[in-house]
Amino acid sequence: MSEPMKTLLAPDRNPSLEKYLARGGYASYQELFKKSPKEVVDMVSTSGLRGRGGAGFPTGRKWSFIPEKSQRPKYVVCNADEGEPGTFKDREILEGNPHLLIEGMVACGYAIGSNQGYIYIRGEFYAGYLRCVEAVKEARAKGYLGQSINGKFAFDIIVHRGAGAYICGEETALLDSLEGERGQPRLKPPFPAVEGLFRGPTVVNNVETFASVPLLLINGLDWYKSFGSPNNYGPKLFAISGNVTKPGVYELPMGISFKDFIYKTAGGLPKGRTLKAVIPGGSSTSLLLPKQIDIPLDYDSIAKAGSSLGSAAIIVIDDSNCMVMTAKILTEFYHHESCGKCTPCREGLSWIEQIYHRLESGQGKASDIPLLLDLCDQIVGNTFCPLADGAVPIIHDTIIHFRSEYEAHIAGKCCEQKH
């Protein structure tokens, strides 16, 4: 066998099962079944792996919440509802390296004592859906899934398509959707670890989180911790888009220079343009200004700078963009995706959207700026789930840092930019 697998992205995108096996695919099972389930949970905890979906919650701790004994079956659910604007990293695994995801879900099933997994994939990702369905069949045919994996363990996966709803990325909304309901967040507690899918104890993890586990099992803790710094370990996928010359998904060690990532790895801005702001972790995270990006790219450094690494989706915004219109576009998105359950989100975002449309058409009033800030205040922390909290940063931050652009809009002088 060649070198053990060390990357989340397949070097030969979308390899056949044969090619995947030839470069060490499914080798993690040997390490997995040498350990007790508890040892697997402990290893994931010790690795410091944090959820790659957006919240950055420690994965091992999430797994440890699953009760050992349960009257109802336990479940492993993969959140492949990648929909946070700017985020397109999981698609690379779903379409380009699905067997790594299967390996990771089997490891989780073994660790928590579950025999059934579900991949909930957003409806728009049809190619990824077909690829995952095929990969599950291939794995079953070779005994990497099914009744007797390595003669030790039974686990199977169903690939389930969503039908267009950003909110289903929220784990309890996802579970409701998987049960055939409207995707609306559930009241917590009980948390999914206690009462999740079909009321059984459930782990819900992001695609990249599961895919990280086989690499950890094969290469060990020392290797895993050789990337990044304490509390921020591991290889990681970063998606970068917007005004850069080489947008894409990059697999890098956590903690590389944020500035170098934009200016070197991603090729920098288009010629003649200067940086205006960066959204570091998907559209729900706070803006960082050019003077704030001379930091390592990891969870804690971005948090210290006042934002969040979120889903590691970096949107680079240059000086050709009007920040009022930027906030308008994202407000339209959040309003469109509000599930309608909570009043502050449903009504608040609708109101805010109307104000932006007013500003866009030159009908804005001076009182609109404090009104927007007041509405933001009334939304944050007053809803069931984080959707509306995620809608606020772009509104708040563009007012705080680019107030003159709002004033220009109100004076009927701003940008010619119409979106």
Next chain:
Amino acid sequence: MKSKTVFSEKLRADILQLKAMYPIAQSALIPALHRVQEEKGHLEPNSMLEVAQLLGIPPIEVMKTGTFYTMFHHKPVGKYRVQVCVNLTCSMLGGRHLLSHLEEKLGIKDGETTSDGLFTLIGVQCLGACHEAPVVQINNDYHSLVSEKKLDTLLSSLRSGAKR
């Protein structure tokens, strides 16, 4: 209850097969609605009633779920659903101009269908392919780095394909 079937034998069998995959029948609802839409184009009330009957769940549950998700259509749609991303990265790189271009070219507004039943134009939210912005999804296929010219060529090839 006597009810008239609007589904083919194959479609009924597929839905019952989906039902058997899950511990609860309603989990098969979204996959079943996808399957119905694949065959019928959109979800008519009669179709939703038949799904309810096959899954053994109340019709209201089918209606509740069926009307929540943006990918389910309740009115006839065109042979090609042209879905233009209007979210941030795509808009920064011209996505919304593509939508206006198509509105003008096809003579319809966002959400409408051309009178020949060929194209439905839909402005959609982030499709998760921002490095290829602006992105347009036609039915299930993604098209990346789309320009007005590329879009025009694409549409005319679909149009001539549809005539054949």
